[in-house]
Amino acid sequence: MYAAIEAGGTKFVCAYGTSPQDIHISEAIPTTSPKETIARVAAFFSGRKLKRAGIACFGPLQIAKGRIAPLTPKLEWRGFKIQAAIEKVLGCPAILDTDVNGAALGEHLWGAAQNSKHFAYVTVGTGIGGAAMINGHLVHGLLHPEVGHMRVRRFAGDAFEGNCPVHGDCLEGLAAGPAMAARWNVEQSEQLPDSHFAWAMEAHYLGQMAVNLTCAYSPEILILGGGISLRPGMISMVQQSAKQEMNDYAPLPKIVRARLGARAGVIGALALARRLTR
Ligand SMILES: [Zn+2]
Numbered sequence: 090m091y092a093a094i095e096a097g098g099t100k101f102v103c104a105y106g107t108s109p110q111d112i113h114i115s116e117a118i119p120t121t122s123p124k125e126t127i128a129r130v131a132a133f134f135s136g137r138k139l140k141r142a143g144i145a146c147f148g149p150l151q152i153a154k155g156r157i158a159p160l161t162p163k164l165e166w167r168g169f170k171i172q173a174a175i176e177k178v179l180g181c182p183a184i185l186d187t188d189v190n191g192a193a194l195g196e197h198l199w200g201a202a203q204n205s206k207h208f209a210y211v212t213v214g215t216g217i218g219g220a221a222m223i224n225g226h227l228v229h230g231l232l233h234p235e236v237g238h239m240r241v242r243r244f245a246g247d248a249f250e251g252n253c254p255v256h257g258d259c260l261e262g263l264a265a266g267p268a269m270a271a272r273w274n275v276e277q278s279e280q281l282p283d284s285h286f287a288w289a290m291e292a293h294y295l296g297q298m299a300v301n302l303t304c305a306y307s308p309e310i311l312i313l314g315g316g317i318s319l320r321p322g323m324i325s326m327v328q329q330s331a332k333q334e335m336n337d338y339a340p341l342p343k344i345v346r347a348r349l350g351a352r353a354g355v356i357g358a359l360a361l362a363r364r365l366t367r
Pocket of ligand 1: 261
Protein backbone atom coordinates (compact mmCIF):
# COMPACT_ATOMS: atom_id res chain seq x y z
CA MET A 90 0.00 0.00 0.00
CA TYR A 91 1.19 3.51 -0.87
CA ALA A 92 0.78 6.80 0.93
CA ALA A 93 -0.22 9.90 -1.03
CA ILE A 94 0.13 13.37 0.46
CA GLU A 95 -1.15 16.44 -1.34
CA ALA A 96 0.62 19.23 0.53
CA GLY A 97 -1.19 22.40 -0.45
CA GLY A 98 -0.72 25.96 0.72
CA THR A 99 -4.11 25.97 2.46
CA LYS A 100 -4.79 22.28 3.07
CA PHE A 101 -3.18 18.86 3.10
CA VAL A 102 -5.10 15.88 1.72
CA CYS A 103 -3.80 12.38 2.45
CA ALA A 104 -4.70 8.99 1.04
CA TYR A 105 -3.57 5.40 1.07
CA GLY A 106 -4.17 2.77 -1.58
CA THR A 107 -2.78 1.43 -4.81
CA SER A 108 -4.68 3.19 -7.64
CA PRO A 109 -7.31 5.92 -8.17
CA GLN A 110 -9.97 3.19 -8.03
CA ASP A 111 -8.66 1.80 -4.78
CA ILE A 112 -7.88 4.73 -2.54
CA HIS A 113 -8.99 6.01 0.86
CA ILE A 114 -8.84 9.77 1.13
CA SER A 115 -8.62 11.81 4.34
CA GLU A 116 -10.59 14.88 5.20
CA ALA A 117 -8.78 18.12 4.43
CA ILE A 118 -6.15 18.99 7.05
CA PRO A 119 -5.60 22.77 7.31
CA THR A 120 -2.04 23.90 6.55
CA THR A 121 -1.05 25.58 9.81
CA SER A 122 2.40 25.10 11.35
CA PRO A 123 4.58 22.26 10.06
CA LYS A 124 4.57 20.61 13.50
CA GLU A 125 0.78 20.61 13.86
CA THR A 126 0.05 19.69 10.23
CA ILE A 127 2.57 16.83 10.06
CA ALA A 128 1.20 15.45 13.35
CA ARG A 129 -2.28 15.27 11.81
CA VAL A 130 -0.87 13.61 8.69
CA ALA A 131 0.87 11.04 10.90
CA ALA A 132 -2.39 10.38 12.77
CA PHE A 133 -4.23 9.64 9.52
CA PHE A 134 -1.69 6.99 8.48
CA SER A 135 -1.24 5.58 11.98
CA GLY A 136 -1.02 1.77 11.99
CA ARG A 137 -0.86 1.44 8.17
CA LYS A 138 1.91 -0.60 6.62
CA LEU A 139 3.21 1.60 3.83
CA LYS A 140 5.63 0.80 1.04
CA ARG A 141 6.41 4.33 -0.06
CA ALA A 142 4.98 7.85 0.17
CA GLY A 143 4.54 10.45 -2.54
CA ILE A 144 4.41 14.12 -1.56
CA ALA A 145 2.92 16.51 -4.14
CA CYS A 146 3.82 19.81 -2.56
CA PHE A 147 3.23 23.52 -3.02
CA GLY A 148 6.35 25.33 -4.16
CA PRO A 149 8.80 26.54 -4.80
CA LEU A 150 10.74 23.44 -3.70
CA GLN A 151 14.35 22.46 -3.46
CA ILE A 152 13.69 18.88 -4.46
CA ALA A 153 17.28 17.63 -4.19
CA LYS A 154 17.36 18.84 -0.57
CA GLY A 155 13.90 17.46 0.17
CA ARG A 156 12.69 20.79 1.39
CA ILE A 157 10.45 23.75 0.72
CA ALA A 158 12.45 26.65 -0.70
CA PRO A 159 13.39 29.42 1.74
CA LEU A 160 11.66 31.97 -0.50
CA THR A 161 8.13 30.60 -0.08
CA PRO A 162 5.71 33.27 1.15
CA LYS A 163 4.51 30.79 3.80
CA LEU A 164 6.87 31.91 6.56
CA GLU A 165 6.63 28.92 8.90
CA TRP A 166 7.36 26.53 6.03
CA ARG A 167 10.49 28.28 4.76
CA GLY A 168 13.24 25.70 4.39
CA PHE A 169 11.13 23.01 6.05
CA LYS A 170 12.53 19.54 5.29
CA ILE A 171 9.20 17.99 4.45
CA GLN A 172 10.57 14.81 2.87
CA ALA A 173 12.56 13.79 5.96
CA ALA A 174 9.67 14.78 8.25
CA ILE A 175 7.24 12.53 6.36
CA GLU A 176 9.73 9.64 6.19
CA LYS A 177 10.19 9.89 9.95
CA VAL A 178 6.50 9.82 10.89
CA LEU A 179 5.43 7.26 8.26
CA GLY A 180 8.47 4.97 8.55
CA CYS A 181 8.83 4.52 4.78
CA PRO A 182 10.78 6.22 1.95
CA ALA A 183 9.14 9.31 0.47
CA ILE A 184 9.38 10.99 -2.92
CA LEU A 185 8.95 14.76 -3.05
CA ASP A 186 7.90 16.76 -6.08
CA THR A 187 5.78 19.76 -6.97
CA ASP A 188 2.00 19.46 -7.04
CA VAL A 189 1.99 20.10 -10.80
CA ASN A 190 4.70 17.51 -11.48
CA GLY A 191 2.62 15.05 -9.44
CA ALA A 192 -0.54 15.88 -11.37
CA ALA A 193 1.33 15.52 -14.67
CA LEU A 194 2.60 12.09 -13.63
CA GLY A 195 -0.95 11.18 -12.58
CA GLU A 196 -2.23 12.16 -16.03
CA HIS A 197 0.50 9.97 -17.53
CA LEU A 198 -0.36 6.92 -15.41
CA TRP A 199 -4.14 7.23 -15.31
CA GLY A 200 -5.38 10.22 -17.30
CA ALA A 201 -5.09 12.12 -20.56
CA ALA A 202 -1.44 11.24 -21.34
CA GLN A 203 -1.49 7.48 -20.88
CA ASN A 204 -0.13 6.94 -24.38
CA SER A 205 2.45 9.72 -24.42
CA LYS A 206 5.96 10.12 -23.01
CA HIS A 207 6.32 13.66 -24.38
CA PHE A 208 3.67 15.99 -23.11
CA ALA A 209 3.09 19.18 -21.15
CA TYR A 210 0.58 19.79 -18.38
CA VAL A 211 -0.60 23.21 -17.24
CA THR A 212 -3.14 24.05 -14.58
CA VAL A 213 -4.83 27.44 -14.76
CA GLY A 214 -6.77 28.55 -11.70
CA THR A 215 -5.81 30.77 -8.77
CA GLY A 216 -2.27 30.44 -10.13
CA ILE A 217 -0.70 28.93 -13.22
CA GLY A 218 1.66 25.99 -12.89
CA GLY A 219 3.06 23.62 -15.44
CA ALA A 220 5.14 20.53 -16.01
CA ALA A 221 6.71 18.77 -18.96
CA MET A 222 7.51 15.11 -19.48
CA ILE A 223 10.27 14.35 -21.97
CA ASN A 224 11.16 10.75 -22.88
CA GLY A 225 9.11 9.52 -19.93
CA HIS A 226 10.80 11.75 -17.34
CA LEU A 227 9.50 14.93 -15.78
CA VAL A 228 11.71 17.95 -16.33
CA HIS A 229 13.36 19.11 -13.10
CA GLY A 230 16.57 20.97 -13.89
CA LEU A 231 17.90 23.67 -11.59
CA LEU A 232 14.65 24.00 -9.65
CA HIS A 233 11.57 22.88 -11.59
CA PRO A 234 9.66 24.48 -14.43
CA GLU A 235 7.79 27.67 -13.52
CA VAL A 236 5.51 27.82 -16.53
CA GLY A 237 3.22 30.38 -14.90
CA HIS A 238 5.96 32.99 -14.84
CA MET A 239 6.90 32.88 -18.52
CA ARG A 240 6.71 36.22 -20.32
CA VAL A 241 4.00 36.79 -22.90
CA ARG A 242 3.18 39.54 -25.34
CA ARG A 243 0.40 41.79 -24.20
CA PHE A 244 -3.00 41.60 -25.89
CA ALA A 245 -3.45 44.85 -27.89
CA GLY A 246 -5.29 47.32 -25.68
CA ASP A 247 -5.00 45.30 -22.46
CA ALA A 248 -4.24 48.03 -19.93
CA PHE A 249 -4.26 45.77 -16.85
CA GLU A 250 -0.84 46.09 -15.24
CA GLY A 251 -0.70 42.47 -14.07
CA ASN A 252 -0.73 41.19 -10.50
CA CYS A 253 2.19 38.78 -10.09
CA PRO A 254 3.92 40.11 -6.95
CA VAL A 255 7.30 39.32 -8.51
CA HIS A 256 6.94 40.16 -12.21
CA GLY A 257 3.73 42.11 -12.62
CA ASP A 258 2.69 41.12 -16.12
CA CYS A 259 4.06 37.58 -16.51
CA LEU A 260 1.60 34.92 -17.73
CA GLU A 261 0.22 34.29 -14.22
CA GLY A 262 0.00 38.02 -13.56
CA LEU A 263 -2.11 38.46 -16.70
CA ALA A 264 -4.07 35.23 -17.03
CA ALA A 265 -4.62 33.42 -13.71
CA GLY A 266 -8.10 33.64 -12.15
CA PRO A 267 -7.27 36.55 -9.80
CA ALA A 268 -5.79 38.54 -12.70
CA MET A 269 -8.98 38.08 -14.72
CA ALA A 270 -11.08 39.08 -11.72
CA ALA A 271 -8.99 42.21 -11.09
CA ARG A 272 -8.94 43.26 -14.75
CA TRP A 273 -12.70 42.97 -15.18
CA ASN A 274 -13.57 44.15 -11.69
CA VAL A 275 -15.42 41.08 -10.46
CA GLU A 276 -14.84 39.11 -7.26
CA GLN A 277 -14.03 35.85 -9.04
CA SER A 278 -13.32 35.02 -12.67
CA GLU A 279 -16.10 32.39 -12.51
CA GLN A 280 -18.63 35.25 -12.42
CA LEU A 281 -17.72 36.39 -15.94
CA PRO A 282 -20.37 35.10 -18.36
CA ASP A 283 -19.38 32.84 -21.28
CA SER A 284 -20.11 35.66 -23.73
CA HIS A 285 -17.67 38.08 -22.00
CA PHE A 286 -14.68 39.24 -24.02
CA ALA A 287 -12.49 38.24 -21.06
CA TRP A 288 -12.48 34.62 -22.27
CA ALA A 289 -11.21 35.50 -25.76
CA MET A 290 -8.40 37.50 -24.17
CA GLU A 291 -7.69 34.59 -21.83
CA ALA A 292 -7.47 32.21 -24.79
CA HIS A 293 -5.03 34.64 -26.42
CA TYR A 294 -2.67 34.45 -23.43
CA LEU A 295 -2.99 30.68 -23.05
CA GLY A 296 -2.48 30.28 -26.81
CA GLN A 297 0.85 32.10 -26.49
CA MET A 298 1.75 29.79 -23.63
CA ALA A 299 0.91 26.77 -25.81
CA VAL A 300 3.16 28.11 -28.58
CA ASN A 301 6.02 28.81 -26.14
CA LEU A 302 5.78 25.30 -24.67
CA THR A 303 5.65 23.82 -28.16
CA CYS A 304 8.70 25.78 -29.29
CA ALA A 305 10.62 24.66 -26.18
CA TYR A 306 9.54 21.03 -25.79
CA SER A 307 7.58 19.92 -28.88
CA PRO A 308 5.07 18.00 -26.77
CA GLU A 309 2.62 15.55 -28.37
CA ILE A 310 -0.18 16.61 -26.03
CA LEU A 311 -0.83 19.73 -23.96
CA ILE A 312 -3.12 18.97 -21.04
CA LEU A 313 -4.98 21.88 -19.48
CA GLY A 314 -6.29 21.54 -15.92
CA GLY A 315 -7.66 23.88 -13.28
CA GLY A 316 -10.92 25.80 -13.09
CA ILE A 317 -10.38 27.98 -16.16
CA SER A 318 -9.93 24.93 -18.42
CA LEU A 319 -13.48 23.90 -17.54
CA ARG A 320 -15.03 27.02 -19.10
CA PRO A 321 -17.14 25.86 -22.11
CA GLY A 322 -15.24 26.31 -25.37
CA MET A 323 -11.97 27.31 -23.68
CA ILE A 324 -9.93 24.35 -24.96
CA SER A 325 -10.87 24.95 -28.60
CA MET A 326 -10.37 28.72 -28.23
CA VAL A 327 -6.85 28.14 -26.91
CA GLN A 328 -6.16 25.70 -29.76
CA GLN A 329 -7.35 28.34 -32.28
CA SER A 330 -5.30 31.08 -30.69
CA ALA A 331 -2.20 28.86 -30.65
CA LYS A 332 -2.71 28.05 -34.33
CA GLN A 333 -2.83 31.75 -35.18
CA GLU A 334 0.26 32.52 -33.10
CA MET A 335 2.24 29.61 -34.54
CA ASN A 336 1.34 30.62 -38.10
CA ASP A 337 1.87 27.06 -39.40
CA TYR A 338 5.55 27.07 -38.49
CA ALA A 339 5.63 23.91 -36.34
CA PRO A 340 3.04 21.25 -35.53
CA LEU A 341 1.01 22.06 -32.44
CA PRO A 342 0.12 19.46 -29.81
CA LYS A 343 -3.46 18.40 -29.37
CA ILE A 344 -4.79 20.44 -26.44
CA VAL A 345 -6.98 18.37 -24.14
CA ARG A 346 -8.63 18.78 -20.78
CA ALA A 347 -7.10 17.14 -17.71
CA ARG A 348 -8.90 13.99 -16.58
CA LEU A 349 -7.99 13.77 -12.91
CA GLY A 350 -10.13 16.79 -12.03
CA ALA A 351 -10.46 17.91 -8.43
CA ARG A 352 -8.48 14.89 -7.20
CA ALA A 353 -5.40 15.80 -9.31
CA GLY A 354 -3.38 16.74 -6.21
CA VAL A 355 -3.82 13.58 -4.20
CA ILE A 356 -3.82 11.26 -7.26
CA GLY A 357 -0.63 13.02 -8.34
CA ALA A 358 0.91 12.23 -4.97
CA LEU A 359 -0.11 8.60 -5.42
CA ALA A 360 1.51 8.60 -8.86
CA LEU A 361 4.75 9.89 -7.30
CA ALA A 362 4.65 7.09 -4.74
CA ARG A 363 3.88 4.45 -7.35
CA ARG A 364 6.72 5.35 -9.70
CA LEU A 365 10.19 4.69 -8.40
CA THR A 366 11.76 7.35 -10.57
CA ARG A 367 10.23 10.67 -11.40
ZN1 LIG B 1 5.40 36.06 -12.21
